[in-house]
Amino acid sequence: MTPAASLDRLFSPRAVAVVGASANVDSAGHDYVRALREFGFTGAVHPVNPRADEIAGYRASPDLRAIGAPVDLVICCIPAEGAPAVVDACGAIGAPFLHLFTGRLSETGEAAAAALEDEIARRARASGVRLLGPNGLGVYHPAARIAFRPDLPRAAGGLALLSQSGNNAVEAVLRGAARGLRFGKVASYGNGLDLTPAELLAHLADDPATEAIGAYVEGVADGRAFFESLRRAATRKPVIVYKAGRSAAGARAAASHTAALAGEAAVWSGMLRQAGAIEARTQEQLLDLLTAASLLARPRGRRAAVAGGGGGRGVQSADACAEAGLALPPLPASVRARVAERAPALADWVGNPVDQSILAGSGLSANGLLADMAASGAYDLAIANVGEEWFLGRPRAEERLRRACARLREAANAAPVPVAVVLGATEAPEAWQRALIDSVRAEFVEAGLAVFPTVERAAFALGALAPRERAP
Amino acid sequence: MTPAASLDRLFSPRAVAVVGASANVDSAGHDYVRALREFGFTGAVHPVNPRADEIAGYRASPDLRAIGAPVDLVICCIPAEGAPAVVDACGAIGAPFLHLFTGRLSETGEAAAAALEDEIARRARASGVRLLGPNGLGVYHPAARIAFRPDLPRAAGGLALLSQSGNNAVEAVLRGAARGLRFGKVASYGNGLDLTPAELLAHLADDPATEAIGAYVEGVADGRAFFESLRRAATRKPVIVYKAGRSAAGARAAASHTAALAGEAAVWSGMLRQAGAIEARTQEQLLDLLTAASLLARPRGRRAAVAGGGGGRGVQSADACAEAGLALPPLPASVRARVAERAPALADWVGNPVDQSILAGSGLSANGLLADMAASGAYDLAIANVGEEWFLGRPRAEERLRRACARLREAANAAPVPVAVVLGATEAPEAWQRALIDSVRAEFVEAGLAVFPTVERAAFALGALAPRERAP
Numbered sequence: 001m002t003p004a005a006s007l008d009r010l011f012s013p014r015a016v017a018v019v020g021a022s023a024n025v026d027s028a029g030h031d032y033v034r035a036l037r038e039f040g041f042t043g044a045v046h047p048v049n050p051r052a053d054e055i056a057g058y059r060a061s062p063d064l065r066a067i068g069a070p071v072d073l074v075i076c077c078i079p080a081e082g083a084p085a086v087v088d089a090c091g092a093i094g095a096p097f098l099h100l101f102t103g104r105l106s107e108t109g110e111a112a113a114a115a116l117e118d119e120i121a122r123r124a125r126a127s128g129v130r131l132l133g134p135n136g137l138g139v140y141h142p143a144a145r146i147a148f149r150p151d152l153p154r155a156a157g158g159l160a161l162l163s164q165s166g167n168n169a170v171e172a173v174l175r176g177a178a179r180g181l182r183f184g185k186v187a188s189y190g191n192g193l194d195l196t197p198a199e200l201l202a203h204l205a206d207d208p209a210t211e212a213i214g215a216y217v218e219g220v221a222d223g224r225a226f227f228e229s230l231r232r233a234a235t236r237k238p239v240i241v242y243k244a245g246r247s248a249a250g251a252r253a254a255a256s257h258t259a260a261l262a263g264e265a266a267v268w269s270g271m272l273r274q275a276g277a278i279e280a281r282t283q284e285q286l287l288d289l290l291t292a293a294s295l296l297a298r299p300r301g302r303r304a305a306v307a308g309g310g311g312g313r314g315v316q317s318a319d320a321c322a323e324a325g326l327a328l329p330p331l332p333a334s335v336r337a338r339v340a341e342r343a344p345a346l347a348d349w350v351g352n353p354v355d356q357s358i359l360a361g362s363g364l365s366a367n368g369l370l371a372d373m374a375a376s377g378a379y380d381l382a383i384a385n386v387g388e389e390w391f392l393g394r395p396r397a398e399e400r401l402r403r404a405c406a407r408l409r410e411a412a413n414a415a416p417v418p419v420a421v422v423l424g425a426t427e428a429p430e431a432w433q434r435a436l437i438d439s440v441r442a443e444f445v446e447a448g449l450a451v452f453p454t455v456e457r458a459a460f461a462l463g464a465l466a467p468r469e470r471a472p
Numbered sequence: 473m474t475p476a477a478s479l480d481r482l483f484s485p486r487a488v489a490v491v492g493a494s495a496n497v498d499s500a501g502h503d504y505v506r507a508l509r510e511f512g513f514t515g516a517v518h519p520v521n522p523r524a525d526e527i528a529g530y531r532a533s534p535d536l537r538a539i540g541a542p543v544d545l546v547i548c549c550i551p552a553e554g555a556p557a558v559v560d561a562c563g564a565i566g567a568p569f570l571h572l573f574t575g576r577l578s579e580t581g582e583a584a585a586a587a588l589e590d591e592i593a594r595r596a597r598a599s600g601v602r603l604l605g606p607n608g609l610g611v612y613h614p615a616a617r618i619a620f621r622p623d624l625p626r627a628a629g630g631l632a633l634l635s636q637s638g639n640n641a642v643e644a645v646l647r648g649a650a651r652g653l654r655f656g657k658v659a660s661y662g663n664g665l666d667l668t669p670a671e672l673l674a675h676l677a678d679d680p681a682t683e684a685i686g687a688y689v690e691g692v693a694d695g696r697a698f699f700e701s702l703r704r705a706a707t708r709k710p711v712i713v714y715k716a717g718r719s720a721a722g723a724r725a726a727a728s729h730t731a732a733l734a735g736e737a738a739v740w741s742g743m744l745r746q747a748g749a750i751e752a753r754t755q756e757q758l759l760d761l762l763t764a765a766s767l768l769a770r771p772r773g774r775r776a777a778v779a780g781g782g783g784g785r786g787v788q789s790a791d792a793c794a795e796a797g798l799a800l801p802p803l804p805a806s807v808r809a810r811v812a813e814r815a816p817a818l819a820d821w822v823g824n825p826v827d828q829s830i831l832a833g834s835g836l837s838a839n840g841l842l843a844d845m846a847a848s849g850a851y852d853l854a855i856a857n858v859g860e861e862w863f864l865g866r867p868r869a870e871e872r873l874r875r876a877c878a879r880l881r882e883a884a885n886a887a888p889v890p891v892a893v894v895l896g897a898t899e900a901p902e903a904w905q906r907a908l909i910d911s912v913r914a915e916f917v918e919a920g921l922a923v924f925p926t927v928e929r930a931a932f933a934l935g936a937l938a939p940r941e942r943a944p
Contacts, residue, residue: 062574084528149865150867151864164784165782167781167782167784167859170865174861174901178899179900200540216784249794249800250787250788250791253787253827254787256823258783281786283788283926284928296815312638312640312690312755313640316640318715318719318722319718322718322720322721343564349580349581351728353725360938393623395498412883424643425898426898426910431914433646434650438898438906438910454754456754456756
């Protein structure tokens with residue numbers, strides 16, 4: 001196994017060649033080249049195409065050997081039959097990394113394709129070329145100005161992602177961006193023929209720029225190595241694993257997608273827990289957990305303060321916290337005294353969760369109480385329900401919702417404990433209402449806050465990140 | 473117990489009085505009056521306020537007795553201390569229904585408030601006035617042009633909703649509208665002091681305009697009556713119950729919200745199953761299940777066809793179906809033959825779920841295969857993943873996504889089995905992308921299709937609506 005540190009040139013190549021580069025703007029062979037240009041890649045870019053002089057503004061070479069300059073990463077987009085020769089050429093020019101976007105190999109279930117994949121692996125071992133893929137989208141690393149799609153965000157961050165599926169990686173990056181997640185190193189590794197998730201994880205565990213790691217995994221060939229790598233990574237930073245292909249039907253789909261051997265769901269859950277990783281059971285949970293890991297300080301305990309929304313939302317919130325293993329201690333004496341001072345009739349009624357609707361006319365607000373609770377020392381984390389539906393029905397709805405959200409942003413940013421904001425999905429009857437919700441969500445994200453569309457998702461993510469033992 | 477049919481005048485009153493009507497545009501006492509005007513209520517409207525001549529364009533009366541004309545429904549917004557006298561006045565003028573928006577009664581936990589609530593109940597029984605509430609938002613019934621907020625949708629439909637929480641009722645109506653749900657009779661009944669969920673359910677079970685019933689319940693005083701009413705209703709139409717206050721913390725919150733005795737979660741789940749109702753465990757599931765019940769034909773069995781999205785989404789979809797108890801039979805010979813004709817290399821590879829990414833360049837499309845599968849007789853229901861992230865990265869993204877969605881709308885509307893569309897939450901980095909997703913979702917909704925933000929939610933809703941026994 002190559003030492004993990006030596007994957008640096010895969011994620012941060014100084015020169016990239018794209019075999020199968022194309023002038024067809026609707027092909028992968030074009031996208032990889034164009035992404036390098038549009039991201040402002042500062043190294044050399046070598047489109048390889050025997051029938052073109054120039055692609056996306058770069059001079060094309062007829063084949064890898066004609067480049068005549070060092071190449072750290074070769075990206076291969078030609079059909080599978082041509083891949084073994086590309087492996088050989090990488091060896092000949094001394095390129096250390098080959099990413100095979102090329103698919104239609106073992107995942108097709110055909111014996112001839114599987115044999116071809118074996119041949120690719122054999123030649124790579126013989127020539128010392130390390131392979132990423134086949135059947136994967138490859139590398140997105142905005143700090144190094146490399147991306148597997150031109151439309152991905154330019155801003156770089158500390159989240160890493162390993163993904164057996166290319167589409168799931170794209171989805172995580174795009175949807176994550178809308179929630180304020182900034183990714184650093186992302187690798188879509190497809191069939192994982194040579195570079196395994198275990199090796200990639202080892203690299204990310206050691207990488208000082210990586211603060212938290214997410215993974216979408218369908219199956220691994222070497223479970224022991226994966227477990228060891230995961231355990232080591234999880235001692236250093238949060239590692240969140242979404243294991244798909246849990247069911248028999250899912251395992252069949254995984255085999256035809258990335259030739260993965262999916263393994264048993266219960267075994268995986270136990271293994272993840274034992275390794276100290278956090279398990280996500282859906283793509284949505286993967287993003288929710290990355291959101292919490294990336295944007296919230298890790299809670300010091302499991303005592304939750306919840307405020308905002310009406311009484312029904314309060315009951316929901318309490319159930320959600322209980323089901324996420326979070327405690328809901330009552331208001332401490334200091335906060336209760338403050339309530340008694342301003343609104344004596346409420347002192348024995350207001351609880352945790354704080355029901356916003358009973359505060360009307362009292363001079364107390366849910367945001368104010370949330371701030372008091374967060375500062376009281378009685379809680380380790382807080383959840384703030386915006387309760388936007390109430391505002392939508394009031395006069396001057398937009399002005400009031402924006403003002404309440406501005407106050408919540410201040411309270412959340414000043415709080416000494418992590419605060420998750422619950423603002424619903426963009427679902428409202430009128431287009432202006434949806435645009436307003438979209439806009440206030442963007443303002444929370446801009447302020448660096450973690451926003452969740454439901455209280456259940458907020459409680460789940462905080463519960464998963466909080467220490468397992470209740471604080472004393 | 474009043475026979476259920478006699479609740480007609482509660483939901484469709486011929487004349488309404490609002491005690492505590494107010495010229496303050498930011499008060500409930502104004503909202504109820506204004507909603508009647510804005511909805512075009514055709515009966516008489518009597519604001520009651522001793523210090524106003526006119527409110528929201530209606531002539532005000534100093535008290536109920538001064539109205540001098542029959543009133544079917546009195547809405548009371550004054551503080552709790554005045555409520556007993558309003559009950560008496562309703563009796564005196566022969567008003568059959570009193571809705572008490574008025575709260576701060578037993579839910580405060582104070583003995584004096586609880587005694588006042590008992591007094592209200594006693595006087596209502598003595599005078600034969602039926603009470604809705606206290607501490608509830610009351611009635612929304614757009615066909616009768618009555619609403620508890622002026623901003624609710626005017627369009628009427630066949631969904632009914634009972635809700636112990638007012639905010640949850642508003643949230644369901646507003647968010648539901650964005651998903652194409654049209655509500656008929658909605659009752660927010662708060663503490664349920666007199667008119668119980670059991671009675672309201674009995675009315676809705678008999679109501680020919682009600683096609684499906686949703687309920688948000690924190691607790692019921694008479695479990696046996698609720699069970700019997702639920703069982704009877706569930707034999708006639710789908711009934712979906714979201715029971716909140718499942719946890720100890722949730723039960724405490726429920727007590728301070730609507731004075732509800734929440735009961736044990738496991739007992740509730742068993743009771744709902746035995747009654748033939750469908751259990752939702754979150755507000756989101758309540759809406760997902762109402763969406764399926766309202767917009768999709770009930771599946772005849774549990775065999776699912778799934779298409780669209782990449783391979784990772786296929787694996788996810790398979791897990792989601794398996795966890796929802798749905799089977800994923802392989803492509804039938806007829807569909808496989810069609811694939812073999814167009815794309816021989818794919819014939820033994822394409823499975824169910826259909827991985828859209830392997831179809832590129834084959835002349836086959838996920839929408840086309842979905843249509844073939846739906847028409848083949850081998851499936852009882854279908855799930856279509858739009859896979860919008862792929863389109864967002866292609867040239868002419870908007871045009872292509874709109875075209876694919878238009879084809880999917882056609883395929884879904886022509887299919888002989890129910891088709892759930894999966895289009896993600898409005899999460900994308902750029903505002904134009906979010907606006908585009910919002911717009912194509914609105915087009916699906918306009919076409920009468922059921923849209924779910926994740927495949928897990930689509931599979932859950934279809935699985936819950938499908939017959940429990942697998943089709944032969």
